[in-house]
Amino acid sequence: MRSRSKEKGKDLGEQAAREKCLRLLSRRAHSSAELRTKLWAAGFPGEVSERVLAGLGESGLVDDEEFARSWVADRKLAGGWARRKLAWELRCKGIAREVIERVLAQDLDDEAELAQATALARKRFRGAPADGEQLTRLRRLLLGRGFGFETVDKVLESLSLEPESAPGETQDIARGEGETSR
Numbered sequence: 001m002r003s004r005s006k007e008k009g010k011d012l013g014e015q016a017a018r019e020k021c022l023r024l025l026s027r028r029a030h031s032s033a034e035l036r037t038k039l040w041a042a043g044f045p046g047e048v049s050e051r052v053l054a055g056l057g058e059s060g061l062v063d064d065e066e067f068a069r070s071w072v073a074d075r076k077l078a079g080g081w082a083r084r085k086l087a088w089e090l091r092c093k094g095i096a097r098e099v100i101e102r103v104l105a106q107d108l109d110d111e112a113e114l115a116q117a118t119a120l121a122r123k124r125f126r127g128a129p130a131d132g133e134q135l136t137r138l139r140r141l142l143l144g145r146g147f148g149f150e151t152v153d154k155v156l157e158s159l160s161l162e163p164e165s166a167p168g169e170t171q172d173i174a175r176g177e178g179e180t181s182r
Contacts (some may be wrong), residue, residue, distance in 0.1 A: 017044045017052040021062075031056065031067050033094020068095050068103040076107070081107050082117070085146025112152075116149045117155045125159075 020042060021035050028037075032053050039049040056062040068090050073083040074090070083104050090100045101139070123137055142152045 001041055006166055013044060014047045014052055017042075017048050018055070020044075021052060025056075025061060029067050029070055030062070031064050031093045032062050033064075035062065037094075064095050065099050065103065067093075067105070068099055072103055072107050078086075082113055082146035082148070082151070084148065087144070114151055115146065117142055117151050118158060119146075120145065121155050121159055134180055 017039055021030075023036060024030055029099065035053060036049055039052070040046070044052075053062060053125060071090060071093070073088055075086055086108075087100050087104060090103075091097070121142065124141065125138060126135065139152055139156070142155060143149070144163075147155075
């Protein structure tokens, strides 16, 4: 049987953990994994953290799927983030893979991603890039934002960014491989 002081200490620990979570949630939304990490760093025992997070989840204050939807919407507004980059960020936030897949399937499709990449490229280069260095920078920008190689190639083609090549030459610059070759 527990003594009265241990039960009181347990209640205080849970209350303090709950208050910490509520303070954090008042600033911005957090995933349950983020809150768990912050509670652990503050010295709360794992079982206290789990009980508090379960209670917050039941009350609807902590919902990883809603957090993921909100995160994706914010990143889309900020402009130019592709599915792969968003998935990576959500994994870093501790969101389960199946939740990530479900949220990204609802919000982004191939056509929308291509349109997003094209808009970003047009924004960065009002006209066609003048040289291979600018082409390489644009390619690197799009890849860094999480767009796939196929999407990047389609964007470069749709904007007519590849320089004209002589018969028999291939343009390896558009693929980010440097000089032209025969």
